[in-house]
Amino acid sequence: xxxxxxxxxxxxxxxxxxxxxxxxxxxxxxxxxxxxxxxxxxxxxxxxxxxxxxxxxxxxxxxxxxxxxxxxxxxxxxxxxxxxxxxxxxxxxxxxxxxxxxxxxxxxxxxxxxxxxxxxxxxxxxxxxxxxxxxxxxxxxxxxxxxxxxxxxxxxxxxxxxxxxxxxxxxxxxxxxxxxxxxxxxxxxxxxxxxxxxxxxxxxxxxxxxxxxxxxxxxxxxxxxxxxxxxx
Numbered sequence: 001x002x003x004x005x006x007x008x009x010x011x012x013x014x015x016x017x018x019x020x021x022x023x024x025x026x027x028x029x030x031x032x033x034x035x036x037x038x039x040x041x042x043x044x045x046x047x048x049x050x051x052x053x054x055x056x057x058x059x060x061x062x063x064x065x066x067x068x069x070x071x072x073x074x075x076x077x078x079x080x081x082x083x084x085x086x087x088x089x090x091x092x093x094x095x096x097x098x099x100x101x102x103x104x105x106x107x108x109x110x111x112x113x114x115x116x117x118x119x120x121x122x123x124x125x126x127x128x129x130x131x132x133x134x135x136x137x138x139x140x141x142x143x144x145x146x147x148x149x150x151x152x153x154x155x156x157x158x159x160x161x162x163x164x165x166x167x168x169x170x171x172x173x174x175x176x177x178x179x180x181x182x183x184x185x186x187x188x189x190x191x192x193x194x195x196x197x198x199x200x201x202x203x204x205x206x207x208x209x210x211x212x213x214x215x216x217x218x219x220x221x222x223x224x225x226x227x228x229x230x231x232x
Contacts, residue, residue, distance in 0.1 A: 026088060028166070031159040033087065037076040038152040041109070042145060044073040048116055049141045055123045056134050063124050070116050077109050092158060098151045105147050112137075112144050 051059075051066035081099060083089025090096050099106040119137045122130035 026091060026162065028159075028162065030086065030088065031155070031162055034080065035152065035155045035159060037080050037087075038148070038155050040076045041073055041080075042148045042152065044069045044076070045112065045141065045144060045148065048073060049138060052116065052119055052123065052134060052137060055120065056130065063120060066116075066120055070113070070120065073116075074113050077113070081106060094154050094158065095151075098154050103147060103150060105151050108140075108144060108147055112140060115140070 048066050048069035051062045051069060055062035055066055079087050081089060090099060097103065115133065115137050119130065119133040121127075122133050
């Protein structure tokens with residue numbers, strides 16, 4: 001890993017059997033977007049089913065709202081699994097396992113999307129199999145929500161790991177800067193002594209040493225502030 005970021009395991013396009021060739025770092029902003037999208041799937045899945053039920057009862061505008069929810073759900077899932085210019089797709093083994101391993105999250109979610117599409121089409125067209133499709137959609141919603149909750153937890157845990165990693169890196173960098181500042185301060189102190197011994201000829205050198213001393217003092221202050229933020 002470089003730059004204190006969690007790195008992608010592969011290019012995030014399918015989440016399956018692809019070569020690990022993408023090393024883009026993940027930022028805190030990206031983790032925020034991932035958690036937000038994962039949460040959106042939970043919300044829109046419930047909204048979708050609610051309005052599918054209302055649509056079956058001929059509530060005006062219910063089909064349109066259900067389709068909008070389905071579109072948001074489908075788009076969020078595609079972004080999380082396949083990735084984009086901003087999103088990484090499947091970036092760690094925990095997510096790969098959640099989507100394509102024992103949990104079989106991707107297949108379950110894709111099935112829900114397909115079933116929702118067929119259900120809304122049947123309701124809109126007044127087909128005889130609409131009630132059966134709706135019943136199945138309602139039935140799988142609760143177990144699907146459990147899967148979505150587990151996947152969201154993975155994103156949240158990865159985000160926490162990223163935050164801890166960033167704090168550790170920041171503390172390491174600040175410690176290095178503090179060491180350099182101490183060395184610069186010692187050089188400044190020695191330079192003042194040499195300038196004093198040089199008499200009149202060392203006046204300009206003494207000024208430079210004084211400026212260096214002020215700079216190292218400012219660095220010390222910045223290090224203290226940064227370290228205090230890193231340990232918060």
